[in-house]
Amino acid sequence: MQKKHIAVIFGGKSSEHEVSRVSAAYVISQIPADQYEIITIGITKTGRWFLYTGSTESIADGSWEKDENNRTAFIAPAPSVHGIIVVNKDGSTEKIHLDVVFPVLHGKNGEDGTLQGLLEMSEIPYVGCGVLASAECMDKVSTNIMFEHAGIDQAAFTWFYSSEYQSDPEKCIAQTEAALPQYPVFVKPANAGSSVGVSKAHSREELAAAIEKAAKEDSRILIEENIVGKEVECAVLGNKEPFVSVPGQIAPAAEFYDYDAKYNNAASKLYIPAQISETLSEQVRAIAAKAYLALGCEGLSRVDFFVTDEGRILLNEINTLPGFTSISMYPKLMAASGIEGSQLIEKLISLAFERAEKNV
Ligand SMILES: Nc1ncnc2c1ncn2[C@@H]1O[C@H](COP(=O)(O)OP(=O)(O)O)[C@@H](O)[C@H]1O
Ligand SMILES: [Mg+2]
Known part of the structure; x- marks a missing residue:
């Protein structure tokens, strides 16, 4: 029986890049090698995509990026390819057919529906939630x-755009205190993960600082009552x-x-x-x-x-x-x-x- 080609995509531009690499190493170790040929695609923190052919340990510790055999590779949106295009060192290209993709990417660009959108276009089956559920x-x-x-x-909550806060902070603070009359409150960027930009604010002063911090991560700010x-x-x-x-x-x-x-x-x-x-x-x-x-x-x-x-x-x-x-x-x-x-x-x-x- 011919082995199916499974691509494991790891890394990525998100703040959870490191966790993704360790997750990917575990997932790879559990894919039945007698049934699947595993193709590993690493995305660097700057967003460069590579076909990586070295050891799984180097994925976990991050040294995969220095592998001399890395070649630029990307999922083709065109269903006619149904796989990746690899760019060789001499500039020539080759296609590798994929049967299925396992995205092991956490957070932005991996877990939020964006990669899932690309995979929908490519018509390659993939593990996990689709575009809408991922984004929501x-x-x-x-x-x-x-x-x-x-x-x-769920916890009582309110939200506003960070631009609203920038133009009228008093209004946003008043909105928060009206919706959630008691401190502490939790302040979160709507889109982030691994608690990045999340703070517990115990007073009006801390609330302002927490909003500023969350605003660095996303354009929408969520505030919740403390549970x-x-x-x-x-x-x-x-x-x-x-x-x-x-x-x-x-x-x-x-x-x-x-x-x-x-x-x-x-x-x-x-x-x-x-x-x-x-x-x-x-x-x-x-x-x-x-x-x-x-x-x-x-x-x-x-x-x-x-x-x-x-x-x-x-x-x-x-x-x-x-x-x-x-x-x-x-x-x-x-x-x-x-x-x-x-x-x-x-x-x-x-x-x-x-x-x-x-x-x-
Ligand atoms: N409303 C809340 N009340 C109490 N603790 C909270 C609340 N929201 C978040 N936390 C704490 O902050 C952590 C991170 O928040 P969470 O919403 O899970 O964001 P992330 O996506 O980064 O995991 C939670 O695991 C919990 O410890
Ligand atoms: Mg959480």
Whole structure:
């Protein structure tokens, strides 16, 4: 049997470039080598695309960029190519056919529907959510509006454009304090990830500074009431009939789960299953499936909640391409629910083919 060609795309211009590389190394290690020929495409932080043919370890540590055999390569939008165009050192080009793409990119340009749009045009099946679900889940203002419409409980929120704040800061502060009368509040850029630009503001002064910080990341600013509760997450897998994992829980080692607590602080802990009652756990899973379908997610997503001591369940966000390292919540939750390593990867690939067939 001829092996299918799978492209794993990693890196990218987003602030989550490093995490993406470690996720990609794990995903590659779990793709069944007897069935697939793996083609690795790296995107540098400056946005250059290369076909990379070296070791997986060099993807994880970043040294892949210095590989002498790297050649410029890109997905062709034209369906007639159905793959990548590689530019050789002498300027000649060649085509490599792809059967499926596994984008292992987090954040901007990878998880937000942009790459998915290119893959739609190319007509190459790909793992994970489509254009609309990716874009909606990436933008926290859009997600909150969709949750509100779907009747899913979440933190009270308000939002404005950073340009509105620049031209009339008092008006935006007044709007925030009217909608969310109590400090602290959470300030977030609508489009970002890994807690970049997210702050907890305890006073009007801190609010102003937090807005300035968030405005560096995106043109829309979201402000939310502060929720005190456990951070509970579910891994979801599937297209129109999603499977939801047992919920897990993160216990940040900092005041909130900021970038450092997520990736650098070993004291941040994961609990699987989450330390909540069986009843709450079932409710969380049901809401995860409802939110996944309401946003049109496909393939996979990690759905993140707050669960308060009073038993209130509030949806925080959906990550359509969650961290996928060996110690990440998504693969761990799936493993705890009986779907282990390469089995998970095979399922994700088959879901990509299933969707592509249905869309024809
Ligand atoms: N409304 C909120 N109340 C309390 N904590 C919050 C709230 N929003 C975010 N946080 C904290 O900030 C972290 C990052 O926020 P989140 O919205 O998940 O952004 P990201 O996409 O960067 O993960 C969360 O994991 C949580 O610890
Ligand atoms: Mg989060």
